[in-house]
Amino acid sequence: MICPKCKSQNVNVQVVTETQLKNKHHGIVWWLLVGWYWVPIKWLFLTVPALIVKIFAPKKQKLKQKHISKCVCQNCGYMWDA
Numbered sequence: 655m656i657c658p659k660c661k662s663q664n665v666n667v668q669v670v671t672e673t674q675l676k677n678k679h680h681g682i683v684w685w686l687l688v689g690w691y692w693v694p695i696k697w698l699f700l701t702v703p704a705l706i707v708k709i710f711a712p713k714k715q716k717l718k719q720k721h722i723s724k725c726v727c728q729n730c731g732y733m734w735d736a
Contacts, residue, residue, distance in 0.1 A: 655736075657727035664728040667736055671721055678714040 655665045680689060696704050723736035 655725060657725075657730065657732055658734065659732040660727060660730040662727055662729040666726050666728060668724050668726065669721055670724050671719055674718045674720075676716045676718055678716050 655667065656663055657665055724733055725736050726733050
């Protein structure tokens with residue numbers, strides 16, 4: 655492999671993992687069929703238990719990983735995607 659910047663052949667290729675944390679949400683179908691009436695009823699009649707669940711329940715999050723190959727020139731330090 656040849657560096658596009660300095661034309662050197664002293665290049666390392668590395669696999670880099672990019673990690674992203676995403677929050678999970680209800681979809682539009684849930685909100686149209688269930689959520690529009692359930693959420694107000696829950697907060698009106700079950701306020702204290704809903705607050706306890708909100709505090710102690712685990713967060714709904716999803717870990718998303720993406721693997722990318724990166725090339726690094728050892729002479730000039732230029733980095734690009736393979």
